[in-house]
Amino acid sequence: MPERLAETLMDLWTPLIILWITLPSCVYTAPMNQAHVLTTGSPLELSRQSEDMRILSRSKRGWVWNQMFVLEEFSGTEPILVGRLHTDLDPGSKKIKYILSGDGAGTIFQINDITGDIHAIKRLDREEKAEYTLTAQAVDFETNKPLEPPSEFIIKVQDINDNAPEFLNGPYHATVPEMSILGTSVTNVTATDADDPVYGNSAKLVYSILEGQPYFSIEPETAIIKTALPNMDREAKEEYLVVIQAKDMGGHSGGLSGTTTLTVTLTDVNDNPPKFAQSLYHFSVPEDVVLGTAIGRVKANDQDIGENAQSSYDIIDGDGTALFEITSDAQAQDGVIRLRKPLDFETKKSYTLKVEAANIHIDPRFSSRGPFKDTATVKIVVEDADEPPVFSSPTYLLEVHENAALNSVIGQVTARDPDITSSPIRFSIDRHTDLERQFNINADDGKITLATPLDRELSVWHNITIIATEIRNHSQISRVPVAIKVLDVNDNAPEFASEYEGFLCENGKPGQVIQTVSAMDKDDPKNGHFFLYSLLPEMVNNPNFTIKKNEDNSLSILAKHNGFNRQKQEVYLLPIVISDSGNPPLSSTSTLTIRVCGCSNDGVVQSCNVEAYVLPIGLSMGALIAILACIILLLVIVVLFVTLRRHKNEPLIIKDDEDLRENIIRYDDEGGGEEDTEAFDIATLQNPDGINGFLPRWGLPTQRWEERNAIQTGCV
Incomplete structure (x- = not known):
């Protein structure tokens, strides 16, 4: 120091x-x-x-x-x-x-x-x-x-050099793709020195790598880090630790230094193809497996990760390409083999498939290494299973005429056991579909017979279900729908389509159409209905009316003359015979009621007599209306009477404070007999008018009393 x-x-x-x-x-x-x-x-x-x-x-x-x-x-x-x-x-x-x-x-x-x-x-x-x-x-x-x-x-x-360089943002992390070329830039780092940058070299920094060679290099002045080796493989080593030093004083001796670390991760590229773990796979499946069920899985391993490891699976060859399919599971990165069509052990017991796994995302830089795909063989063995009976048809359609005889054979269903060890079959009807028990079936041969009569007009179709059961194993059953159509026979006569009533004007003209009628038939002929109309033989020469067949299968009734008078005859009954075109033909007679009415000049009906000429049942409409009017009038009278009685000044009952004994006449006569009885009427005590003082006097004749009482009450 x-x-x-x-x-x-x-x-x-x-x-x-x-x-x-x-x-x-x-x-x-x-x-x-x-x-x-x-x-x-x-x-x-x-x-x-x-x-x-x-x-x-x-x-x-x-x-x-x-x-x-x-x-x-x-x-x-x-x-x-x-x-x-x-x-x-x-x-x-x-x-x-x-x-x-x-x-x-x-x-x-x-x-x-x-x-x-x-x-x-x-x-x-x-x-x-x-x-x-x-x-x-x-x-x-x-x-x-x-x-x-x-x-x-x-x-x-x-300033003096008293501060060492510092990496304020360290430690650092960076990524670079694997297989990058030499000199690929990874990242750059920056150190700071608190010393004066304009005085001396105290803040002049030089960078170097202390650890991480020979994989990476650094620019001394810019601190840009680059790859020092080409084609580094992530699958060999994925992560590298680089120690970086920054030294001041231009890197000369006596300078201060600081270090940081940089973690470099190699990111994956698709440089590896998928590879099946084994070249041959074996699977077994029962013949009765449900469609869409996964049979097995195959997996091709890929050393890459993420989307670079994603592969698609396909069946490219084999004798089961129509029965099986393979799908890719994105999560597990494997192929799932599923069943597309039903299997039959008795028909074919094994299948061979050739499956392929291929990368989805291809990197063109590595396409020269060869195809990024692999293949494997899959063998599938079909196992035998106890299968239920198989009907000869998935549905049956039978026809029977409505007039067929009881116990007649309508049709037949057949079924078989598809297993090698075939079992006998028994047939039955599901009674939930035949509640009325109209049909029976032979348990051995499957023939369906009629148990009760049929009526096409009530029901055209009958839908039942037939059950086939193996005798050796009752749990193995199958069901098939059977539709039975009831065919028509001509068993119903035609009749009027509705209740017709014609009206004839008194001032009508000859040839005038009084009424047009049509017929209906409950039967259903193949070629449609065609009716024939006629009058009864005894009325063929009827002087008043005639009939005319129309093109639309209807009938018009015409007047033969004019001058009909309702005072003379108000109602006419015209029987008409209607026949169908069946085999054999059936007919019935329907009666048309024709009323004579008063009409205006332009033919509009204005009034008809309320009384019917012939009343086969009940009352006519006019009579019913008259009776109803009388009832209404009677009700009005009763209401008015009750209302008026309530508005009288005197009450209709005896007041509590009046003594009835005042109206009793005492007498001492004896032996009057009837004369005594006639002299006084005890019913007067119950007469409300008696309250008002109109009581008979002793000895007053009964007739005079009644007359007086009538005068007082306003009845005379």
Whole structure:
């Protein structure tokens, strides 16, 4: 340490001596009568400066130097002399006092007020504060009056190499692709030195690698780190630790240094193809496995990582390409073999597949190494399983006429056991699909027979399910749907499509269409319906009406003459025979009711008689309306009567404070017999009008009493 301090002091004082020699070129002329001289340096230099100042003082010229220097980190026991403050107004009589103010005055820097010597009394650190601005002034010692204006100057702290370089952002991490060429840039690092970069070489840094060779190199001045070996392989070594040094003083001896670490990771590139772990894979699968089930997995290993290791799997050859498929599992990076179509042990017992694994992301830089793919052989053995019966058809469609005889055979279903050791089959009907038990099946041969009569007009289709069960293993069952269509036979006669009623105007004309009717048939002939219309044989020569067949399979009824009179006959009944075209044909007779009505001149019906000419059942519409009107009228009368009775002044009941005994007539006659009874009617006590005083007198004949009572009540 003393040797380093000596070198530092030597480096410091040498430029100061040169500066002192060349000082005359850095002066300016002060006023003739006053000047400050700021001196700095060693005591010898200060003595020479004092001598020169005396010479300059005699010539009325002064040196003014506004900057002083003090060495940082000075560790002496005595205060270090920074410089001397002097004015040419000082004749040496010690009547001038020097005053120092500004940064650090009195605490860091102290001035001898007589001699003007400035000392640093504390150890200074340039990195903490590089310069101090102070103000010097000369005043009269006795009066403290200023002898000249104050003068400002700067004390700079002289740097020494007391700070080592530091990597503030370390440790560092960087990546570089594997297989990179020589000199590929990895990253750069930066160190800082707190020393003065403009003075000396204290902050001049040089970089070097202490550890990490021969894989990496560093530029001494820029600290750019590069690869020093080509084609480094991540699969061989993925991570490297590099120790970097920064040294000041331009790297010369005696300089300070700092170190940091850099971790370099090689990133993966796709430079390796996939490789199957084995060339042959064996799998076995039951023949009854569900479609889509995973049968087995194959895996091709890839030394790369991430997307560079992703491979797609395909079946490129083999005798099972139509039955199997392979998919890629992105998570496990393997291929999953699945079943696409059903297997049959009795048909084929084994399959051979050739599968391929190929990288998805190819790096063209390494395509010359060969194809980035690999192949393997997969053998799949089919195992026998106890399979359920197999029907000869997945569905059955049967037809039967609705007039088929009971126990007649409708159709037959067949099934077999596909296993080598074939088992007999028994058939049955799922009764949940045949709740009415309309069909039976022979358990041995599967023939379906009719159990109950059919009616197509009630149900055209019957859907049942047939069950086939192995006799040796009742758990092995199969089901098949059977649709039974009921075929039509002509078993329903045609009839009117609705209840028709015709209206004939009294002033109608001959040939006028009274009503058009159509027929319907519940049967469903193949060629559609075709109806024949006719009148009853005894009404063929009907004098009033005739019929006409229309092209749309309907019938029109026409009037033969005019002059119909509803007073003479109000209703006519016209029976019509309707026949279908079935084999054999069926027919029925429907009766059309024709009413004679009064019409306007343009043929609009205005009124018809409410009474029907023939009422085979119930009442006519007119009669019902008349009865309803009478009921409504009667209800209105009852309501009015009750309302009027409530508005009378006298109540309809006997008041509680009246004594009925006042209305009883006492008499002592005896033996009157009927005469006594007629003389007084006990029912009068219950007559409300009796309350109003209209009571019969004794001996008044009953007839006269009734007449009087009627007059009073307003009934006569």
